Amino acid sequence: MQSVFRIILQRLALGLLTLFVVSIVIFTAVNMLPGDFAQAILGQGATPDAVEAIRRDLGLDQPPITRYFQWLGSAVQGDLGNSFAQANFASFVGADSGVRTTVAQQIAPRFANTMFLAAVTACIAVPVSLVLGILAALFRNSVFDRATNVTTLTSISSPEFFLAYVLILFLAVLNPVLPSLSNIFEGMSFGERLEKTLLPALTLTLVVTAHMMRMTRAAIINLLASPYIEMARLKGMSPMRVIVKHALPNALAPIINVVALNLAYLITGVVVVEVVFVYPGIGQLFVDSVKIRDIPVVQACCLIFAAAYILLNLTADIMSILSNPRLRHPK
Amino acid sequence: MSALVEIRDLWIEGRSDEIWSPIINGASLSLKKGEVLGLIGESGAGKSTLGLAAMGFTRDGVRISKGSVMFDGIDLITASAAKKRELLGKRIAYVAQSAAASFNPAHKLIEQHTEGPVQHGVMSRSDSVEDGIELYRRLRLPNPEEIGFRYPHQVSGGQLQRAMTAMAMSCRPDLIIFDEPTTALDVTTQIEVLASIRDIVEQFDTAAIYITHDLAVVAQMADRIKVLLKGDEVEEADTRTMLSHPKEDYTKSLWAVRAFERPQKPAVHTNATPVVSVQNVSAAYGKIPVLHDVSFDIHEGRTVAVVGESGSGKSTTARCITGLLPPSAGVIEFDGKALPANYKSRNKDQLRQAQMIYQMADTALNPRTTIGDIIGRPVQFYMGLTGKQKRRRVEELLEEIEMPAAQYIDRLPSELSGGQKQRIGIARALAAEPKFIICDEVTSALDQLVAEGILKLLARLQDDLKLSYMFITHDLATVKAIADEVVVMKEGKVVEQGPKQEMFVPPHHPYTDLLLSSVPEMDPDWLTNLLNERGVDNIGDAAVDKMS
Numbered sequence: 036m037q038s039v040f041r042i043i044l045q046r047l048a049l050g051l052l053t054l055f056v057v058s059i060v061i062f063t064a065v066n067m068l069p070g071d072f073a074q075a076i077l078g079q080g081a082t083p084d085a086v087e088a089i090r091r092d093l094g095l096d097q098p099p100i101t102r103y104f105q106w107l108g109s110a111v112q113g114d115l116g117n118s119f120a121q122a123n124f125a126s127f128v129g130a131d132s133g134v135r136t137t138v139a140q141q142i143a144p145r146f147a148n149t150m151f152l153a154a155v156t157a158c159i160a161v162p163v164s165l166v167l168g169i170l171a172a173l174f175r176n177s178v179f180d181r182a183t184n185v186t187t188l189t190s191i192s193s194p195e196f197f198l199a200y201v202l203i204l205f206l207a208v209l210n211p212v213l214p215s216l217s218n219i220f221e222g223m224s225f226g227e228r229l230e231k232t233l234l235p236a237l238t239l240t241l242v243v244t245a246h247m248m249r250m251t252r253a254a255i256i257n258l259l260a261s262p263y264i265e266m267a268r269l270k271g272m273s274p275m276r277v278i279v280k281h282a283l284p285n286a287l288a289p290i291i292n293v294v295a296l297n298l299a300y301l302i303t304g305v306v307v308v309e310v311v312f313v314y315p316g317i318g319q320l321f322v323d324s325v326k327i328r329d330i331p332v333v334q335a336c337c338l339i340f341a342a343a344y345i346l347l348n349l350t351a352d353i354m355s356i357l358s359n360p361r362l363r364h365p366k
Numbered sequence: 367m368s369a370l371v372e373i374r375d376l377w378i379e380g381r382s383d384e385i386w387s388p389i390i391n392g393a394s395l396s397l398k399k400g401e402v403l404g405l406i407g408e409s410g411a412g413k414s415t416l417g418l419a420a421m422g423f424t425r426d427g428v429r430i431s432k433g434s435v436m437f438d439g440i441d442l443i444t445a446s447a448a449k450k451r452e453l454l455g456k457r458i459a460y461v462a463q464s465a466a467a468s469f470n471p472a473h474k475l476i477e478q479h480t481e482g483p484v485q486h487g488v489m490s491r492s493d494s495v496e497d498g499i500e501l502y503r504r505l506r507l508p509n510p511e512e513i514g515f516r517y518p519h520q521v522s523g524g525q526l527q528r529a530m531t532a533m534a535m536s537c538r539p540d541l542i543i544f545d546e547p548t549t550a551l552d553v554t555t556q557i558e559v560l561a562s563i564r565d566i567v568e569q570f571d572t573a574a575i576y577i578t579h580d581l582a583v584v585a586q587m588a589d590r591i592k593v594l595l596k597g598d599e600v601e602e603a604d605t606r607t608m609l610s611h612p613k614e615d616y617t618k619s620l621w622a623v624r625a626f627e628r629p630q631k632p633a634v635h636t637n638a639t640p641v642v643s644v645q646n647v648s649a650a651y652g653k654i655p656v657l658h659d660v661s662f663d664i665h666e667g668r669t670v671a672v673v674g675e676s677g678s679g680k681s682t683t684a685r686c687i688t689g690l691l692p693p694s695a696g697v698i699e700f701d702g703k704a705l706p707a708n709y710k711s712r713n714k715d716q717l718r719q720a721q722m723i724y725q726m727a728d729t730a731l732n733p734r735t736t737i738g739d740i741i742g743r744p745v746q747f748y749m750g751l752t753g754k755q756k757r758r759r760v761e762e763l764l765e766e767i768e769m770p771a772a773q774y775i776d777r778l779p780s781e782l783s784g785g786q787k788q789r790i791g792i793a794r795a796l797a798a799e800p801k802f803i804i805c806d807e808v809t810s811a812l813d814q815l816v817a818e819g820i821l822k823l824l825a826r827l828q829d830d831l832k833l834s835y836m837f838i839t840h841d842l843a844t845v846k847a848i849a850d851e852v853v854v855m856k857e858g859k860v861v862e863q864g865p866k867q868e869m870f871v872p873p874h875h876p877y878t879d880l881l882l883s884s885v886p887e888m889d890p891d892w893l894t895n896l897l898n899e900r901g902v903d904n905i906g907d908a909a910v911d912k913m914s
Contacts, residue, residue, distance in 0.1 A: 262464060263471070266460070266468040269459075269460040270454060271450075284470075
């Protein structure tokens with residue numbers, strides 16, 4: 036058990052290091068974006084003086100290295116800075132209200148929405164993929180297996196917006212069972228939220244199922260030639276039991292990794308679906324912020340995405356390790 | 367009394383590249399209740415296929431094309447899958463060759479033990495756990511109360527094999543198929559497992575089919591023996607008749623293999639410089655010490671056999687000599703000069719002089735390169751030959767190992783048999799024109815007849831080329847056949863060494879004695895006599911433990 040503990044600590048340290056490297060990459064990349072916020076906000080007719088004033092006010096005149104460490108230093112303390120876009124530039128015309136929205140305030144509700152959507156999707160997609168994968172492995176090369184493969188592959192190959200519109204057509208327009216707009220706001224009950232979220236969640240389920248289902252199927256089938264599977268068969272165990280009890284526990288590691296990868300995708304890569312359903316998630320905020328060069332928000336979003344990826348992969352690593360009895364119970 | 371198992375005129379085919387080719391050609395056998403039938407033959411003879419067919423089971427890509435398999439009046443070929451599942455595990459059980467691979471790594475032993483009885487509705491889980499502990503006790507497993515609650519990787523190979531026998535017994539079947547259950551074990555462990563299996567099969571009056579390629583083993587276990595050759599039945603008789611009066615030439619040739627033995631060479635001149643001298647070598651993997659103060663010499667044209675069980679440090683010694691594992695203390699001398707400890711600091715000539723032949727020819731040859739390239743590579747690297755010269759040298763080497771160049775030079779390893787692959791391994795070692803070759807268990811993956819061919823080839827090459835061999839093996843028959851001197855290792859130490867003649871004559875070191883006495887002999891009473899002589903507690907691992 037001690038060795039497992041050490042491995043977990045090592046992975047955690049490695050995760051933090053990765054996050055640090057990613058923060059450098061993010062900062063550099065964002066700074067390489069053409070144009071700058073002051074120019075963007077003031078438009079074509081801006082006087083150089085005004086541009087310079089805003090730049091100074093936001094600290095954009097500092098050298099990049101100084102800015103990076105200022106940003107990192109406060110980010111570590113939980114302060115992601117102030118949003119440029121929400122800042123009140125009225126001060127430049129002499130009427131500063133003194134109120135500035137922090138990035139955290141802006142991101143928090145959006146991120147919560149995104150997590151909600153991801154959670155709902157995961158609750159549908161993960162069990163469905165596992166069950167389909169197990170059944171496909173059980174009835175491999177049957178009509179069922181092929182049909183499942185073709186269906187999931189078709190859905191993963193289709194563009195997300197197309198799937199979204201198809202679902203809207205069938206579930207909102209032709210049979211109005213679900214709302215086609217997912218405009219969520221604060222103060223909604225859980226039930227209402229769930230109802231509004233269901234259509235985007237179903238769309239995303241179609242997108243992520245194929246990968247997880249096929250990995251489950253492949254990981255199980257990979258083991259079916261093992262001597263211990265033959266042994267289970269020779270003990271007269273039913274095919275279902277052979278797969279669920281004997282193959283699945285040994286196939287968990289690759290499955291867990293693919294599930295983690297897809298969950299990370301659900302948090303970071305769902306902009307298109309958010310746009311189609313007008314879902315107020317972090318993806319839309321991210322795209323909007325890039326558009327107006329709201330650098331603190333862009334950087335914060337990137338950092339959150341990176342952290343989500345690293346954290347989920349870390350969890351997957353640790354769970355794969357724990358799924359191996361050799362590591363759980365050393366000699 | 368009617369037969370428990372009746373196989374009549376059974377034909378089995380296997381598929382490779384969409385072509386069905388025969389594996390078993392019209393085999394018949396019948397087995398009475400409580401009887402043990404030995405199935406012997408070389409690998410590829412179809413023993414396992416026939417054994418599994420007796421359970422009504424075929425592996426993927428194998429099919430029964432004709433014939434009948436009756437088990438206690440039930441036709442296993444026409445029976446539905448559900449009907450067969452009812453029998454498997456409950457009335458017919460299976461013990462596989464590698465228990466380490468055949469136990470599911472994800473579950474505890476007792477979970478796997480109780481699965482059969484519980485799923486077949488024979489016993490409740492708690493009864494089955496109790497019964498399992500009782501079986502573990504009868505099979506003389508250490509700590510029978512606790513051992514079942516471990517995972518397979520926490521239990522040694524010999525113990526796993528007995529736990530698997532216990533698992534096969536869990537539903538008290540009428541028939542057990544033992545598929546080479548001791549092939550992967552050391553001799554001292556094997557003897558214990560053999561004794562346990564024989565006892566328990568007798569106690570419960572279970573019928574068994576015992577599959578093996580080891581004649582001496584089958585002689586201890588079986589009432590009757592059936593010999594198979596490439597899917598054809600050669601002959602069948604009761605054990606004593608078969609051993610004393612084999613009828614067919616093939617059977618006789620199997621019996622004769624053990625007769626190969628080189629004459630002992632005269633003692634080496636005391637002043638002669640050994641080719642390889644291992645002096646006070648100690649080594650460790652990380653912090654775990656594995657070799658302690660190992661010393662021995664290998665002289666020109668001589669074979670030193672290094673014997674011992676798995677884990678005794680034989681292969682580690684070889685790794686030290688080749689420089690793959692720099693020793694923590696001691697030196698390796700070659701022709702009287704110390705070699706750099708790490709192979710990276712040795713020059714090309716020093717590397718060339720010591721070559722290796724590996725146990726698994728399958729994995730030691732690159733499957734995607736032709737024979738010509740495999741042998742040509744060291745020819746070019748060490749001897750600097752290219753183009754036509756290189757090809758001529760490769761052809762010479764192929765002639766040397768008795769494989770016609772024209773026929774084999776462009777083949778891939780997958781197109782060769784196990785013995786031929788091992789010959790390629792030898793040719794590759796010879797290509798460097800070394801003085802010294804380490805042979806690491808080179809015959810243990812091969813059938814006896816093929817192994818004998820390899821040993822004879824190595825002996826001839828030694829005479830022709832004045833080669834020195836370090837021969838790592840756990841098989842004492844091989845030692846008898848080829849060694850000049852023997853080094854016995856145990857737990858990383860040399861416990862005894864000397865000329866072969868002396869080694870096989872008492873008095874021995876107690877460990878050497880145990881090793882020698884554990885090698886099964888052809889005499890069907892050998893195991894019984896040995897057990898009577900020593901008692902069950904003085905064989906196998908128990909005896910080894912007492913010594914240390």
